[in-house]
Amino acid sequence: MHRVIFTILFCFLFVYAQDKRQLTTPEETIALLTEIKTEAITIGKGSKEIHSFIDPYCSMSQMYIKHLFKNQKRMEEKYTIHLYFYELKRKKSRLMIENIYDAENQIFMIKQVMVEKQKIDIEEIGDLDIDEKIAKIAVRAEKIGVYKRPFIITNGKAK
Amino acid sequence: MMADFTQWVQRRRIILLISSLFLTFILAFSLRSYYIGDHDTHWIKGSKEYVKLQNMQQNEVFVKKVIFPVSLEDLTRDEFEELENIYSYLNNKEEIFKINSLFTYAFPVKFVDEDSSFTQMVTLSDSQEQDRYSFFKKNIQKFKQFNNSEKERICFYLLSKEKNHIEKIPTNLPYHITNPKKKKNEIEEIKLLLGLGITLFVILLLAFKNFSAPLTAIIFVAVTMVWTTVLFGWIMGGATPHISILILSFCVSLIDYIYIYYNWYISHKYYDKSEVLVKTIDRTFVPILLTTLINSIGFALLLFSDSYMLQSLSIMVIIASFIGLILNFTLLPAMLSFFTINSPSLLSEKISGFLTRKIRYYNPTVVKLFFAVIAIFGIYVIANLYQSSYYVKTAQSSRLIKVLVNQSELTATSLQEIENLLKTIEPSDDVVKVDSVYHAVKAFHKAQSNTPFILENIDVDHYSFMFDLSGGIDKYIEEGKLIVDIHSKNLESKKRILNKLRKSTIPVVVKDMDSLLQSAKLDTIKVMIILILFMIAVVSIIVMLLTKKTAYLVITLIVNVIPLVLFFTLVYFLSLPITPEIFISMIIAIAIANDATIHFIYYHHRFCGSFTATGRTGIYELFTFVGSPLLLGNIILAFVFLLLVFTHIPSITAIGLFSAILVLLSILTDIFIMPILFLKLIAKK
Secondary structure, eight states: OHHHHHHHHHHHHHHHHHHSSOOSOHHHHHHHHHHHGGGSEEEOOOSEEEEEEEOTTOHHHHHHHHHHHHTHHHHHHHEEEEEEEOOOGGGOOHHHHHHHHHOSSHHHHHIIIIISOOOOOOOOOOOHHHHHHHHHHHHHHHHHTOOSSSEEEETTEEO | OHHHHHHHHHHTHHHHHHHHHHHHHHHHTTOOOOSSSTTHHHHHTTOHHHHHHHHTTOOOBEEEEEEEOOOSTTOOHHHHHHHHHHHHHHHTOTTEEEEESTTTOOEEEEEEETTEEEEEEEOTTTOOOSOHHHHHHHTGGGGGGGEETTTTEEEEEEEESSSSOOOOOOOSSOOEESSOOOSOHHHHHHHHHHHHHHHHHHHHHHHHSSTHHHHHHHHHHHHHHHHHHHHHHHHTTSOOOOHHHHHHHHHHHHHHHHHHHHHHHHHHHHSOHHHHHHHHHHHHHHHHHHHHHHHHHHHHGGGGSSOHHHHHHHHHHHHHHHHHHHHHTTHHHHHHTTOOOSSOOOHHHHHHHHHHHHHHTOOHHHHHHHHHHHHHHHHHHHHHHHHOOOOOOOSSOOSEEEEEESOOSOOHHHHHHHHHHHHHHOSOTTEEEEESHHHHHHHHHHHHOSSOOOGGGSOHHHHHHHHHHTTOSGGGEETTEEEEEEEESSHHHHHHHHHHHHHSOSOEEEOBHHHHHHHHHHHHHHHHHHHHHHHHHHHHHHHHHHHOOHHHHHHHHHHHHHHHHHHHHHHHHTTOOOOHHHHHHHHHHHHHHHHHHHHHHHHIIIIITTOBTTOSHHHHHHIIIIIHHHHHHHHHHHHHHHHGGGGOOHHHHHHHHHHHHHHHHHHHHHHHTHHHHIIIIISBO
16 A cells, blocks of 8 residues: 555656746747846846846845855856846745835845845835736746746756 | 007196196085985976976976875764864965865755755855854765775865975874975985995995095096086086986996006006006006997987986986096096005905806806796796886875866866866776866756756856856866866876876876876886887997907897896886886996996907917906906995985985896896806807
8 A cells, every 4th residue: 555655656746846847948938038138137247148036035045146246246247147036925025026126226135135134124115017027027937937946047948 | 549648647647636626626516406305397397298288388286185094984073173273274374275175175065945945066164054064974975085984084185386385284183294395405415425425435445455446436426426417507507417317427437437446456466557557548448438438329319308307317427428438537547646556455356266267167057047047037027018017106196186178167168078088087996086177067967957967968057157156166277277186096096097198189188296297207118118228229239340249249138138137027026016216227227237248348359359268367357357346336336326225215215226236136147147158159169
């Protein structure tokens, strides 16, 4: 009996694991990212383009951003990094994302929130443009199959 | 003509002596030290691998290994923290530009938080973990290249552009640093020169029971060595010769000195005092001129070699031979003209009598048996030489090979180049671990993905970005080029890996000094084998031209080959590794043996040709005028070579020991075999 349960469990895990993958081809991914590039917060002016889907409250995304700022000079010279805020539902970060998009100095705020982990008073923004921006990103993210944060894409391929 | 020349020298003996000594005194001040210690650079200069490195505008790296006798598996928290303190101490040392240790080794760690994950390269030194010891314990398998499980020790590799960097570490933990700095070379050299002088003085005094011998010998040797070294420095742009080269040049001139002095000394018994010097010069000039020519022509072959070590060996021997020739017939007669021997008494006369009896009544069966044994040994040696691999040991003898790839960034091309390099050396039991950016990418891929690592399929930009996030690929770059660290199983494995790398067509360059040195030494072996054969060929040609008799040619070949066969049999019998030092010793021995051969053959051809096989006088004279001085000279040289053992530098010690054995084997062959061959092949029936 336990063998049957184990096999079913294994198959379930396998199918589940298979789901966790990029859903679009590199070419399709690049096309989708081009559509939302203007909505991204961009760091650096380097020759190589990097697209990253992050959540401000996700510890892994925070680790990623921390490294980005730690090696900021090198990263800015070499890469153009587009940051897309895409909420992890369990983190309930929607309001923070809205506040970051609304901030006068977005990069400074990202640093405060994600690197320095400062407690920032956040408020309801109620800006339709921001809502539209977040939605636009979310639609493309779902199409691409962004299943984790940070979701880093280079040359249309994610890891 | 010889009489006129000798009289000319005698008339100007004071001016010759004073000017020679004055010039030597002046030149001695321009001499630098470091004949003993500074020999690694001599070996690598001009070598194939070193030239490749220089063409890339790269410098050699000196790697020192610090060994802590603690086990990686059983490392306690206290020991770990102490190692961490040592790492911090070493990291702050200006002379060390890089440390390869368990604290600097980067490996990928995948951090997971529910449906989020992030993989990054971490090292123990920059890890954000609160408890680094626990983190180390958790990832202990990653650090196995810094541990020698059999010997239970942890190693730090310290990289520097200076040869003699770190010597001491302030710690209570026991440690050992490989290749420690030698004591001041000057002290070693003074000891060696003092030993050389005392050996010469004592043996010559005992042999001749007369102060003229040690006095003239020490003046002659000092003048020859100073002139030779200074002239070498002028030609080679201020360089100093390697100690073995210096000793070889000393040997070349000393043998001829003893030959002349002995002849002068013994001539007092047979000739009038006024004739002694003329007779001596007449008897010795031609063979010494011939030996000078043979050594010069033979060693000139090395001028075509790429190796600086072999080129300097060549130049030094040529200079020493010619300076020796000039001084032997100017300064030496000038000095000797001040002395007179009233009653020459030599132990050698008794020895000559004893040897003559032995040779006259030699047992043909024993001789045949001896040649049969030599023939068997010869076959054994040739078979072994054909199969054997050469072995190179250095003072450092590190198992690490640092290889440079001509790429400076993490790209598909650079990864492909490293993959090609790995295909050349792997799969192999010789390789314990390889560390490079390729391996880091592979490990990162494994941490991130379940798919197999296929270079063509991976997105290099992704890894480049991720590595830049973790601080870049500086860990894998030295002087702007990507580095591959190959940890070999043992020194034999290292040699095999180096051979594979050198034979491959991949554009890789060896970077660490120890491996460069081993490669350079391996390169010189082939050239040295050619030189040994060439020297035998040259002496054979000269003998043929001089005597126009095939029998002399056969004798020359036999007496040159026998010591080599016996020596190699001994080497194989004792399972000694075939090293470049063995070949250097053989070159030294061949040069000396050629001197002896020429002296014997010249004398026999000129003076003993008419003696019959049963006649006593010919062989007795041969022993008295040639055999004895050569025996004495070779005994002195054997002592001089044995002095090199006290330098405590493995390669020089080996050269000293092997040369001493070879010189003795050579003179024994000359004394016991050559006269028998003269009687058998040349003497009238």
